Amino acid sequence: MNNAPIRAVLADDERLMREQLRSRLTEVWPELEIVAEAKNGLEAVELTKEHRPDLVFLDIRMPGLTGVEAARQIAQLPDDDDWLVPEIVFITAYDQYAVEAFEQGVADYVLKPAERERLQLTVARIKKRLAQREGAEGADTGPMPLQQLLHKLSSQMNPAAKPQYLQWIQATVGQAIQMIPVEDVLFFISDEKYTRVQTAKVEALIRKPIKELVDELDPQLFWQIHRSTLVNARAIDGITRDFRGRQLVGVKGLTEKLEVSRSYTHLFKGM
Structure with missing residues (x-):
């Protein structure tokens, strides 16, 4: 240190x-x-x-x-x-x-x-x-x-207050509004204005920020790996490192890699 x-x-x-x-x-x-x-x-x-x-x-x-x-x-x-x-x-x-x-x-x-x-x-x-x-x-x-x-x-x-997690995401796909089952979402990733909702078949957008989604999604299913990224734990295909030593999460069915920030590297210790 x-x-x-x-x-x-x-x-x-x-x-x-x-x-x-x-x-x-x-x-x-x-x-x-x-x-x-x-x-x-x-x-x-x-x-x-x-x-x-x-x-x-x-x-x-x-x-x-x-x-x-x-x-x-x-x-x-x-x-x-x-x-x-x-x-x-x-x-x-x-x-x-x-x-x-x-x-x-x-x-x-x-x-x-x-x-x-x-x-x-x-x-x-x-x-x-x-x-x-x-x-x-x-x-x-x-x-x-x-x-x-x-x-x-x-x-x-608050044992009487059981959490009610989101089951559906209402998102914009092109010019249409679509209801997407939460379990079909592979990951959420935010920029300054929108949050991208990625499934195996479609890419959609919502205006809800990650900090709100964290409290609305089942934490057993969606892991936060970056301040701007939530990933479906069932969709994780593996962990690699880039030339700078950063951890990257592979997602099943996609070639895209998701960066893990330093605060969340403990989730994948030993991988």
């Missing part, structure tokens, strides 16, 4: 909880630079945009945007050569529903009140992930993509 300090944003609607977490982090990770503190989820997203930290601690239950909702928005922020979407650590008092999901996912968790021993484990995990992110293979972040984890957490926080 380079010598730049790891930078973090803390978000919790309880001031005492923020102070306690800051104090504990100072003990177990003294070189960590806490660049900002947020009192709610919306502030957390805005401060993440402003400060571009390596790590964000999110209280899972906050007014305005919950930690899960804030994490969804943070996961959609564009990365570049100088900054990757930050690692997420959730702060929660709800052990029963949280632990199983977090252990499977790309995020980590800290139970309130933050105990020194458990926080030391979190710090060790995050340091390892941040170090691996700088390698060509990306982070070893486990089997569950972030969007899937966030959907799972949402359903556990």
Whole structure:
């Protein structure tokens, strides 16, 4: 890793909880630079945009945007050569529903009140992930993509609200409007104005951006591999690398390759 300090944003609607977490982090990770503190989820997203930290601690239950909702928005922020979407650590008092999901996912968790021993484990995990992110293979972040984890957490926080995913896409094909079954879509890819809907037989356009589609499509079926791209997991034909070392997803029946951005290379680790 380079010598730049790891930078973090803390978000919790309880001031005492923020102070306690800051104090504990100072003990177990003294070189960590806490660049900002947020009192709610919306502030957390805005401060993440402003400060571009390596790590964000999110209280899972906050007014305005919950930690899960804030994490969804943070996961959609564009990365570049100088900054990757930050690692997420959730702060929660709800052990029963949280632990199983977090252990499977790309995020980590800290139970309130933050105990020194458990926080030391979190710090060790995050340091390892941040170090691996700088390698060509990306982070070893486990089997569950972030969007899937966030959907799972949402359903556990609101068990009565079962997600209703899109079944059909109303899209423009030439001069006509066509209803396309979602399961027939091979991938979605966006530019500034439109999102391309690609099936084995047709190429169509819609005006809905990727950041909205992410929440409306089944995350088990559609994986986000770039801020502008969702691919049908069943349509993936293989992973290759170009001369610059970028991962490219092959799609069944097509010669076109889809670029995987650095934030999503963990989905294909070992391929």
